[in-house]
Amino acid sequence: MKPIEDADPLCRMSAADLCTDYRTGRFSPVEVARAALARAEAIQPLYNAFRCIEHNDALAQARASEARWRSGTPLSQVDGVPTTIKDIVWVEGWPVRYGSPSSSDTPCSRDAPAVARMRAAGLTFLGLTTTPEFGWKALTDGPLTGVTRNPWNPDVTPGGSSGGAAVAAITGAGVFHLGTDGGGSIRVPSAFTGLVGLKPTYGRVPAFPASAFGTVAHLGPMTRRVADCRAMLGVMSGTDPQDWLQGPAQWPPLDTAPRDFKGARIGYWATPPCGAVEPEIARVVQAAVASLTRLGAEIVPIELPAGDVTETFNVLWYSGAATRAAALPVEARSKLDPGLREVIAAGERFDAVRYVQAMGARADFGREMESLAARFDIIISPATAVLPFAVGHEVPPGGGLSRWVEWAGFSFPINLSQQPAAVVPCGRSASGLPVGLQIIAPRGEDARVLDYAQAFETAHPEAFN
Template identity: 60%
Template sequence: MLSSLGFQEGKTPLNSRQSVSPISNAPDLCRMDVAALNAAFGSGALSPVEVVQAALARAEDVQQRFNAFTFIDHAGALAAARAAEARWRAGAALSAIDGVPTTLKDIVHVEGWTVRYGSRATDATPMLQDAPSVAGLRAAGAVFIGQTTTPEFGWKAVTDSPAFGITRNPWNPECTPGGSSGGAAVASATGAGVLHLGTDGGGSIRVPAAFTGTFGLKPTFGRVPADPPSAFGTVAHIGPMTRSPADARAMLSAMGGRSLRDWSQPWGAMPSPDPRPFDWKGRKVGLWMTPPTGTLSLAIKRVISDAVRQIEAAGATVEPIRLPGEGLHEMFHAHWMTGAASRLAQIPQEARRDLDPGFVEAAAEGNRFSLRGYIFAQQARARFGAAMDQLLADYDLLLSPATACLPFAAGREVPEGSGLSRWTEWAGFSYPINLSQQPACTLFCGLAEGLPVGLQIVGPRGADGFVLDAAEAATSLLGGP
């Protein structure tokens, strides 16, 4: 039986800012990574049932404090854990993630689960089949412990919704964890599961990873198949959110691959994401520090600059760059806001009274685009994408801040007093890479004002494994939260 936990907001006192990682107070079983769990399951020192029970208890606690889940599936998770336990005992584990506690965002379809997209206007009928990414995780033995929160239809880079309320940041519950995969990021940061499925249409994996001091990868477009197709089209990606690049790699290996249900996937196999030796020495790296709109926080600039100095000291040659192309903000809006308009058009008029007003405004902006303007934006995107491919032929990798600002007040779309009106104005380091479809990850690189700062690493299309190799090297160099 699915235990519905929606409509509760976190109950942590709002003055409880902390400067230590939220994972530090998690039970030992909730702090283990995939490699440690593999060793423990294989030796019989631990059972998937024990680990899943601990993850479920942690999820309940996290839900009460930060509102990261729409529901927690005790019965389904324990049944799957018992099956994984039997496989490990028989020496027949399905994969490296067999028996590992996993969460799924309230955007992707899961057989038998209700998927509401954070909205009261959607159908509460349980899904009839898994999305391809979910099917891949299930076939690998991942244990689904619950569903994580999203803003309505994943439309913005913070996480609050009419259906499930405000999700809060465990580093400081007065702040947002970012979005739209904010619930997944909170679950990851607090140890409520090991693997977390997120989606990223304009930064929705990388922004909350940055705001919560965790790791998130937006893979090359098409690396992870999608079905049903997103209203936001070919800027929408599916990817892993974890506490380390190694765990993200294990998850990506299960989620990725070809599916006949996703016509938009690139034809042919992509290179394997298996790990390879990586050294910063001799690498040519571009440093991107100017967002298309808005201003980079000085506090973030100082932390990123320190991280870059350490990467230079490790042997990399780092050169400042600007992204090619003009009008990236307007180009992204032509894709994103028309997607919002398309999604709104599917909702009956009588059901629209409960919608997030910001989503309705975004859809209205989308409706103001002409067909000619949309086609021009598509053509401009193609030119930008080709220029980005050339840039990443000239440089091994790009580095940048993950966001232009630190986490701000929960329940807001933009920082108070910033003069900004839309989330895209402070998330300008993320959405251009959705337009160009390159793989990009966010990892923790330090603290500013007691809050985490994320470093973004961008690589050539198809080079997801290389980006993960660089992320592991950067994490070893810079340290974790």
Template identity: 55%
Template sequence: MATQLCKPVSDAPELCRMSAHELTHQFATGDISPIEVTRQCLERAEQINPELRAFTLIRHDEALEAARLSEARWRNRRPLSPIDGIPTTIKDIVEVAGWATHYGSNAIETKIAVEDCPAVRQLRSAGAVLLGLTSTPEFGWKAVTDSPRSGSTRNPWNSALTAGGSSGGAAAAASVGAGALHLGTDGGGSIRIPAAFSGVVGFKPTFGQVPAYPASAFGTLAHLGPITRSVEDARMMLSAMSAPDPRDWYQVSTMPELDRQGPLDLKGKRIGYWNTPACGTVDPRVAACVNAAISRLADAGAEIEEVRLPAMDLRLIFRVLWSAGAASRRSNIPENRRRDLDAGFVALADHGAHLTAVEYLAASSARAEFGVWMERLFERIDLLVSPATAIPAFEAGAEVPRRGRDNTWFDWAGFNFPLNLSQQPACVVPCGITSERQPIGIQIAGARGQDVHVLAAALSFEQLVSIDWPAAEF
């Protein structure tokens, strides 16, 4: 089956529209050169960036040199991996040797990274062509992408709307064909939310599947993972990034193999339908799209049962841990530079700074209790399915919809941050679009360590659902 593409990529140059899987097949036959693909993706990045603000850095010369080396390897039939030569972006919160990582902030001194973080090192070792850095809110603290440094990242479907966050630049770049593979981070939905808002695929692996260094200030909430235009591309990228690295003390020593496999046979699979978020309410447009998607899963033979999370204040648990992380991050910034910080980040850090150790440990204990509940849930179900987000994309430049009742992004991310508390793998796949041209996604989650199972189920869903995308804007 042909790879299903989000519509904003439809008017991109042909090579920008191709999946990583398709490109490497063409590299192997010699029909397409990594140099041609890289050049077109760089041009696409420059074309869309003035309006979307998806990139904070584009490295033309370095990318083209990497593409030339890749072309030589393919010509000699000695590629480094299945993603050799594939245009790839890195979120501006992940360190790349020789590049300045700014974390979306004006409050930290510019420092050139002296070494690649583990995921980047592995991508580079696999032959990926690094195009540049994608935008993030300051330190990745919120679920929309605007920052004092790079402004507001816009949604490719409607540039008046947010692309989501905190990996909004990566999702926007994926949606318009400015690269095939995109590295994001996810501490409370930061891969899955922008993937849903931008109509692409986002995968948050089991915590520790992808090694991280330096460690995130948000601790064991933070995951690294791929944003792509297809599930198979997400699997390919994840496979390339998942080798052990001694710099990540948290990484699990044994992780599942991520070799390519076919779609999951859904017949008889026990699927829990989680349709009530941990906080907030579900937009009727989201509910309609996801209910239709659940019907397709049932038609494929899956056994559907409604699941409700335990009666715990998961929002409070998450807020304590998240704000403590923000306070920790701010503590490393000199007093004379803190005036340049995002006001929302300052408020979050202020809350974290006033927490007691008892409050933090109580939240950590409650988190563990919730994690046990999730482990037991997956003793009786195979997969957990929910809306990817409770609401569609909303106005750019705002943390919450201006006409809604939400006070912070936590309030509308009730399908997202709970899975960071429990550290489970979760994949977002497009499942529909509203009449206002806002993509809607479905989230498929599994037990910890069942990344392959979740990706196989996401591939099955991707093949089940055909979306009638409207005409593109770009």
């Protein structure tokens, strides 16, 4: 049984359907908020998706939305849609803890720009979802909130670092879910739980405060359906003067363009820069690729541009972890997640020259990836090289790996290139665990990624939740 099948029918509706019913008066935002909050409370003891559930604020926002719909003055086409936010993004009036006991429990004085845009659209904020300490790894467990579990099998991880958002999404505790992605933190949990997750082009969604992990870190939507992902991205997107790194870009519109796979030229990236692809992942993804061929696509095998992209990412990521730790009191650092302390120590060993060299290697890789992507309508790959594995481990037990990056080789290179990448569910393993397909396009072409994701959903509705 899919994890959402026992949810209240109000928790299984899309944003568009909810708002149609808000407009007609069939359901109100308050009824939907109550159902979503009840679902959040019901799944919390089982899977640990939330750091906090904010009943009072959510119901106050839903009542305001209800009044707007009744007067015919909604703030947006998604006014009143239940939404969660990762416990790493500022929300005015809520303490954002970054998954760490070392963080302050003082409420934030203002919203992050993306949250402010969602608030201005009238969304109903249910609460903050779990993350590992400072979002440092592609799992979701840590000293503040403990272990987050996968609803498909509670003994395995939902991935991370946006794992709480993924669990909330797949169980129906909200429709829109704000995640962050510095090396796969939206796409890995989307793959591990059977969601649609998008890492947008860097800068499309404004970010403030700036991440210690720099410009590999993105904010993006996680949803059960592609149309919801597009609608949420539309609300979050835009320029904001607080995000100086974003620049003054004018982004291409997110309007949908009907597409199918007939005649599409698709690059197929099947070998990650590190680690090995598990046979079950290869089987399910290859079946999805074969289906695209039957739909008329031309599939062209490709490889990543040459260079040690893993080492480049590690220098930047570990240096970011060390930068984040440098802002903490010495006594707090000794209490951090042991794995995070190891990463911090590695980052502290890199000097400025090595960091600048890594930035240069990144620029070379990004330029070559843009050139590669320009040759195709889209590039596809497995979303992850591994299936969800036992909770409490950074790497699959017995696999000979040491750090999460080694099994996330299909995700972190696209953080280096800053290209848009969506994950969609494409099937399940023999044991019933979800498998994801990644769709990549050149920078700025977020709409194209979503268009092809929608075409895949249309062709494979049985894979979606």
